[in-house]
Amino acid sequence: MVALGAGAGVRGRGRRSRLVAADLAVAAGFTALVVVSTLARAVPAEPNWWAPAAVVVMVAAAVRAQELARTYRTTMLVLAISPTLLVASHVLRPWLPLRLEGDPTARLHGWSTGVEPLAAPGLGAYAAPAERCVYRDDCGDIGLYFHDLKRQF
Numbered sequence: 309m310v311a312l313g314a315g316a317g318v319r320g321r322g323r324r325s326r327l328v329a330a331d332l333a334v335a336a337g338f339t340a341l342v343v344v345s346t347l348a349r350a351v352p353a354e355p356n357w358w359a360p361a362a363v364v365v366m367v368a369a370a371v372r373a374q375e376l377a378r379t380y381r382t383t384m385l386v387l388a389i390s391p392t393l394l395v396a397s398h399v400l401r402p403w404l405p406l407r408l409e410g411d412p413t414a415r416l417h418g419w420s421t422g423v424e425p426l427a428a429p430g431l432g433a434y435a436a437p438a439e440r441c442v443y444r445d446d447c448g449d450i451g452l453y454f455h456d457l458k459r460q461f
Contacts, residue, residue, distance in 0.1 A: 335365040353412065 338358055346353045366388075373381055398404045399413045408414050415435065437449035 332365075332368075334360075335362075335368075 338360055342353050342357045345357070369384065373384060376384075394404075395413060399416050402411075402413075402417050404411070406414075434450065434453050437447075437453050441447035441450045
């Protein structure tokens with residue numbers, strides 16, 4: 309997405325870019341923070357980690373996109389939609405050759421069918437009780453989790 313926003317900023321028909329340096333700085337800053345967090349924690353990044361910067365980049369790119377040649381607009385659209393379709397299809401029916409520890413969507417697989425991916429990246433102690441509450445109407449454990457959490461504070 310940073311590349312899309314930056315590409316939209318420099319590929320206009322020779323006109324001065326309307327992308328504000330602060331927009332690109334926010335997007336680059338959030339991206340750097342996601343990379344640092346991913347490396348430091350050794351946990352795959354989640355899509356929502358980058359969402360605040362993505363909003364800035366998408367708005368900035370949309371402002372500039374009208375001035376782009378049709379091929380650039382089409383490329384931007386394909387590059388924005390393709391990863392979403394790819395990940396959505398993998399979430400619905402896992403098919404990508406990813407190990408459980410490295411699959412950021414692993415936490416979304418299996419809960420409704422009873423196969424809890426407890427080793428999925430980013431799952432906390434609350435995950436299994438919360439999902440049992442949602443899918444099996446068994447909310448006792450999540451209630452205990454929150455009760456214990458309140459006691460700590």
